[in-house]
Amino acid sequence: MKNWTKQLPTPAQDYLDGKRLDEVECIISDLPGIARGKAVPATKFIKQDYFHLPDSIFYQTITGDWGEAADDDGFIEKDMILRPDFETATAAPWTGDWTLQVIHDAYDRDDNPIPFSPRNVLKRVVQLYHDKGWTPVVAPEMEFFLVARNIDPAQEIKPMMGRSGRPAAARQAYSMTAVDEFGPVIDDIYDFAEAQGFEIDGITQEGGAGQLEINLLHGDPVKLADEVFYFKRLIREAALRHDCFATFMAKPIEDEPGSAMHIHHSILDLETGENIFSNADGSATDAFYHFIAGIQNHMPAGLAVMAPYVNSYRRYVKDHAAPINLEWAGDNRTTGIRVPLSGPKARRVENRIAGMDCNPYLGIAVSLATGYLGLIEQSKPRDEFKGDAYEGDGDIPQVMGEALDLFDGAKALHEVLGPEFARVYSIVKRAEYEEFLQVISPWEREHLLMNV
Structure with a gap:
């Protein structure tokens, strides 16, 4: 070498x-x-x-x-x-x-x-796009919590202590004062990212106590998945320097919102470089609607990958900043599929389903795979949703076992991700789920021990 x-x-x-x-x-x-x-x-x-x-x-x-x-x-x-x-x-x-x-x-x-190496799964999906003359572009958003050190699993997770000497407060979304509370940790995150050559598009305070969001610039799916993979480690290391933990659990703290990995998608024509979601006059193309329909039709089966743990399903709670269905709408953060405000060249689809606990390679692969199936099937989405989607009915699995059953039956999705990956993933996740079912929770002991 x-x-x-x-x-x-x-x-x-x-x-x-x-x-x-x-x-x-x-x-x-x-x-x-x-x-x-x-x-x-x-x-x-x-x-x-x-x-x-x-x-x-x-x-x-x-x-x-x-x-x-x-x-x-x-x-x-x-x-x-x-x-x-x-x-x-x-x-x-x-x-x-x-x-x-x-x-x-x-x-x-x-x-x-x-075939079951996550990076290879994502490469396989990207190649399917290339074979059709398309270049997929993604931009992930990473949410996570900075929490007090927790070395006893029996103890509840608590927000970290800010530099003011007070615990991080909830419901302070977009507060610069709240961001300042974590200044030393954020400084190290920026320093580590700069040393690693990663460009951060912004850091904001989210709605949870000690919850932050990092946005990354859009680009190649494999490269962005590599960055998220690296970012999880560098953020943890930055937190440890300041006597706190960084956690990417989907729902680490009761009564607080969960942490998502929102994924923005656009598709470019390989030859022209133009966004296939927009016509020359700026209107939305059929491909744009097909992509949305693919997510609506196939994401319930892909949820076992986007929400890979029992804890993941605790995030999908009404009015807690996470979607409960796969409705779509323009500039509506209550829907599972959002179309952000943008000009025609930047028209994109934001998938708000994935938890931050998912493997970034697999989460991006599944999101792209569902959109790909929509493009191939040329399916049509439901009508654009109007209003608060939290008031609607949920149409995604509520527990891990149900999600795995849907995943096992999703042969079209398996063909895109790779049948051997689907086989291995299902077996490993079912072993994990069955292990969890052997654990008796504090809730069961509190409410069932003397009452049933």
Whole structure:
């Protein structure tokens, strides 16, 4: 791997300018979105073109148990070949030495992409768009909470202490004073992002106590998913420096709004670069409506990926800043599908369904996959919704088991995401769900122990 540093993005080269690289973290996202891999000395990394990890990392539940998802060869933990994508090389600026992170892609011994590796799933969906002459463009929004340190799972999660010495307050959306309360953490987030070459479009206070939102500039889906994957880690590291935790749980605190990963979509014509959602006269195209219809028709089955945990479904509560249905409307934040105010060139569709707890590769892949199916099927959406969609009926699954049943029956969605991914994902998530069902909650002990 001679002269490999010349392949690095400019921010990574700038980070290392005049420094001696000590270590390279070779990483890949598992199904939950956790970084798996190896940290190797830079001198060793220079000598290797790839490294190995067992395919079983994709069979693990969030608790570390295993789903019986191995193929016909059995659970033998076959080695995958992981090759670096140097375009993803970026600093790890919170470490004590000079360290780079590099995302790797997973292949089998015949050089085929591992079909249940999340980054490969997203690449597959993007390629389907390219095959039709389209370029998908996305812009994710990341919501998260800064909370007090919590090392006892039996204790409720509480807001962090602000620099004023008072706990973070709720219902302070867009308050600059509230943002100032977390100033030291936000300063480190900006510093880490700058060192990693990430451009933040803005940070705002959301409605929850200690809840913030970071917006990213629109761009290539795989690149943006890489950034969200990296951002989750850098935000956690920034919080730890200031004696608090950053959490991306969909619903970490009772009676507070949950955290979403809203995804904005537009589709460009590969040849002309024009937005296929807008006609020359500025009006909306049939493709725009087909894309919306695809989300309405296929998102109930995709929800098991967009809302991957039991906790995810606690977010879909009326009047708590999360959608309860898949109605669509222009500039209406109560609907699951929103069309933001924009000019024709920037006409886009915002999917407000995904929780921030989803794997960014898989969340973006499923959102694009549902829109793709709408474009292929040329289906029509329901009429534009008028009014407060929170007052309507819910039309998305309310529990994980129901969502998994819908996902298992969604053969058209499986073909877009990859049947082998769908098989493995379902097995792992059902193992996780069954494990949760063995846990007796405080609510059950309080209300059932002596009353039933």
